[in-house]
Amino acid sequence: MNEPRIHAMVMVALVVFIVAAAIPFVPGAEVGFALLFFFGAQAAPLVFLGMVGAMFLSYSVAKIVPIRSLISLSNWLRLGKITEFLRRQQAAEPQNEPKAIMQNLDNRLARFAVKNRYLVLIILLNTPGNSILGGGGGLAFFAGLSNAYRFWPFLLSVVIAVAPVPLAFKILDLAG
Numbered sequence: 001m002n003e004p005r006i007h008a009m010v011m012v013a014l015v016v017f018i019v020a021a022a023i024p025f026v027p028g029a030e031v032g033f034a035l036l037f038f039f040g041a042q043a044a045p046l047v048f049l050g051m052v053g054a055m056f057l058s059y060s061v062a063k064i065v066p067i068r069s070l071i072s073l074s075n076w077l078r079l080g081k082i083t084e085f086l087r088r089q090q091a092a093e094p095q096n097e098p099k100a101i102m103q104n105l106d107n108r109l110a111r112f113a114v115k116n117r118y119l120v121l122i123i124l125l126n127t128p129g130n131s132i133l134g135g136g137g138g139l140a141f142f143a144g145l146s147n148a149y150r151f152w153p154f155l156l157s158v159v160i161a162v163a164p165v166p167l168a169f170k171i172l173d174l175a176g
Contacts, residue, residue, distance in 0.1 A: 014050055021054035022061070024138030027131060028054055036166065041173030044166035055125075055140040055158040059151075062144030070145070089146065098148045117148055118157045125161035 021028025032047040067090045074083040113120045143149040
């Protein structure tokens with residue numbers, strides 16, 4: 001194969017990886033690990049950009065999808081608690097989302113989690129088993145939907161959460 005064709009294949013694969021990893025409950029991190037193990041440190045920058053891109057895409061989609069549509073979908077799926085949460089989110093004032101969320105919480109630990117939501121996001125993105133919560137795509141979608149996460153701090157949190165594994169592959173490769 002010639003170089004332009006290989007470059008095009010890599011770009012198409014990166015776009016497919018970003019779109020797939022952005023979908024809640026799709027194991028994007030596992031696909032990223034597989035790419036790192038298969039291609040080694042050469043894939044580290046692409047895996048990093050792909051995962052950050054996927055979280056950005058999921059967050060952005062949540063920001064533009066009308067909450068009415070999500071309420072209808074969750075109601076149709078008979079997800080009562082999610083439907084009720086979405087209705088409360090719809091009624092909340094956009095500038096006061098963290099305060100609105102905290103008003104519905106009784107637990108001190110939950111209040112602490114909301115106050116330190118960016119740190120909690122970083123931890124959750126790196127917690128094995130986060131697929132129960134929708135994986136990285138689901139967590140990013142919820143972050144965008146909740147309006148509790150501002151864009152730049154969210155993006156910085158995702159970069160911090162995603163960086164360790166690709167960076168470790170690059171460092172180990174440089175160390176020989």
